[in-house]
Amino acid sequence: MSPDERSAVRRSNPRDGVALLTLDRAASRNVLDDELRDGLIAALEATDADADVRAVVLTGGSEVFAAGADIRAMRDQGFQDAIAARGARLWGRLAAVRKPLIAAVAGPAVGGGCELALACDLVVAADTAEFSQPEVRLGIIPGGGGTQRLARTLGKHRAMDLVLTGRRVSAEEAQRLGFVNRVVAAERLQDAALELAETIARRPAIAVQLAKRAVLAADETSLGAGLAVERELFLLAMASDDRREGMAAFLERRPPRFTGR
Known part of the structure; x- marks a missing residue:
């Protein structure tokens, strides 16, 4: 994307190795309509x-x-309209992102917004953040992975509590439940998320991407299959130039010079 002022999603590169994507439809509370989904x-x-x-x-x-x-837009949709809707493309694309994706959440993350945060690899929340899956109140259920990711992250009973009641969860409770990594003061949110991203960006890129794939395999496979995936990815990491540089730097007590190869 070549972002400009008309984009639904603004991109900037505020730190070395880090991209910041900002949903830019504040007037509509960043509702996940087709324009914003396509932009994302x-x-x-x-x-x-x-x-x-x-x-x-x-x-x-x-x-x-x-x-x-x-x-x-959904109110007058029928069954066939829901099948034909292109909104599901976003969730597939999020699942395919290779690089670490950190959600920086302030204020409400509601329904699909909560699912968007859950689909990220890490969540940093402002103390103003609130999370909810209120779909049951509208006669529907979450359709962007909310039931599945909450159950895998929180366990069945806690996921049932949030999905069946549709209640709002504060940032502090979300952290206690386990789907928020860090809670910070609202004015510190962007800096805290960028600092975390910058720390990850300093690590060897191949190892980071392989490690992400290995952790995600734990959600998607049995233990035996996950261990096999981990072993395969470990062997790929062993073949990288960055692995050789990282080990040499450790033994020589000097900073590593990673190249992404």
Whole structure:
């Protein structure tokens, strides 16, 4: 994507190796309509293809992360309309992102907005953040992975509590439940997320991407299959120039010079 002022998603590169993607529809509370979804898909594809980007921060700004689906557009949809809707493309693209993706959440992350945060690899939340899956109140259920990711992250009973009641969860409770990594003061949110991304970006890119794949395999496979995936990815890491440089630097007591090869 070549972002400009008209883009639904703004991209900047505020730190070395880090891309910042900002959902830029504050007037509509970053509702996940087709325009914003398409803009986010394009931004994710661009950052994934950019060799200079080694970690990505996704934020909705200081007031709201994302308000979820466009209920006005959904209200008159029927079964066939829902099948034909192209919104599901976003969730598939998020699952395919190779680079670490950090959600920086302030204000409400509601419905699809909560699912968007859950689909990221790490979540940094402002103390103003709130998370909810309120779909049951509208006669539907989460459709972007909310039931599955919450159950895998929190366990069945805690996921049932959030999905069946639709209640809101504060940033502090979300951290206790296990789907927020860090809670910071609202004015520190962007800096805290960028600092975390920058730390990851300093690590050897091949090892980081392989490690992400290995951890994700734990959610998607049995223990035996996950261990096999981990072993395969470990062997790939052993074949990299960065592995040789990292070990040499450790033994020589000097800073490593990683090249991404």
